[in-house]
Amino acid sequence: MKALVKEEAGPGLSLRHVPEPVTGRGDVLIRVLRTGICGTDLHIRAFDGWARRAVRPPLVLGHEFVGEVTSIGGDVTGVRVGDLVSGEGHLVCGTCRNCLAGRRHLCHRTVGLGVGRDGAFAEYVALPASNAWVHHHPIDLDTAAIFDPFGNAVHTALSFPLVGEDVLVTGAGPIGIMAAAVARHAGARNIVITDVSEYRLELARRVGVSLTLNVAKTSVAEAKERLGLQEGFDIGLEMSGRPEALRGMIANMTHGGRIAMLGLPTEEFAVDFSRIVTSMITIKGVYGREMFETWYAMSVLIEGGLDLSPVITGRYPYQDFEAAFDDAASGQCGKVVLDWTA
Template structure:
């Protein structure tokens, strides 16, 4: 099969032939149709310090995918050949305290698809049946390829009640854009989002933001005045990881405000902890998706709300054949696009 392959500890990938994976006990083999390019994949491709500290090569990366089940290992009970699926990329142990208590997203022994085991940038991928998500009708291959990051957006956005609340999102990347649509679906009042990329701010307006703020030109307190807000934001969703984003968010929160943090900081952040205490703010870290409450929530929301379905689908701005993977990575890295999806159906195995 064709696969993107990191053969050693160096930058770049190679599109090469690799043996097809064989499903073991309780595992499912999926013929990959589409894959999304994630920030994690950009780190692995460039072989930065984060990748060097966590990746063991050789490796087939990729964890955002949509495809068709073509093979079943022994002991598979519910998934069927022909099912159209995506996959939860965090494989958990099932026996640590958190797993046994039903908090599998907090497993202390998590192994990630495309990071610690071969992933989906290939014509075929194998994952445990327990990680397979079978799609309902109406999920396109492009939308199915971004269920993983859509889950990040849903998990983050629904961390706190949103009905009637004023929401500030920092970072208009693909997950921030999807968070706008989720917050609107959940009943938020005002939704503001920040970035410095004009194309992404334009996308944010199209998805449904009440105000898209170019923070190189406008401060968030001025945005509050434009929205007619008399106090601070009730809910903050920090999606960027930029060192200035969280401090400015804290400065613009209402007393008792709640902040969900998904963005991974690129450097140390100085926080006014006195304000966190005296304003009684709540900060909550978010990693991945709740397993599997988030998956049920996002599937149900897409089925029940055509506008949400259209908004999330619109976040995919670029689709390329997998053979043009380098171009796709360049687009994903430029910071002005939405989600980039690679199509794997052009190879002979399909």
């Protein structure tokens, strides 16, 4: 089969013929239809410091995908040949304390699909059946391909009740925009999203946020005043990993405000802990998706009319992966999808 491979320790990817994956009794084999390009894939392509630590070439990349089940192992139940599935890309041990307690998203032995083992940028991918999410209702294939990052957005946005709340989202990347869309769908009152990219702020306007804010020109405090928020924001969704974003968020939260933090900083930085303490602010770290409560919420949101199409801005046949990766790395895009049926 054809696959996108990180062949050696250095920049670049190769489209190569590799053996089809071997499946066990608890696995499913999936014919890949669409894949989404993630920031993780860009790091691996560049083979930066993180990738040098995390990846051992040769490796088939990719963890955002949708496909059709073509065969199942002898012990598999609940998934059938012909099912349309997306994949939970965090493979857990099943035996640690958190796994046994049903908190699989907290497994400390998690292996990442397309990072710690061969992934989905290929014509076929093997996956434990317990990691396959079956789409029981009609769904656009491009949307189904980005269920993994959509899950990050849903997990973050639904960390706290949103009905009637004023929400600040810092970082208008694709996941931040999807989180803003979820907040709108879930009944938030005002939603402000910040960035320094006018392109991405324009994408955010398409999902119905109350206010987009270029923080290179306008402060969060000014936006708060413009909306008439006398006490500050109730909910913060930090999606950028930028120190100035979190500091600005903390400074503009109401007393008792709650922050869910998905953005991953590149290094340690200082925050005003006296403000966190005296304002009684809650900060929750978020990584990945809850298995599988987040996935239920994702499907229900899509069935309920949540439209992710504004976030998908690039569609390429897999043979044009170089152009697709360049698009994804440009910053002038939303989500970029590869078509493996071409």
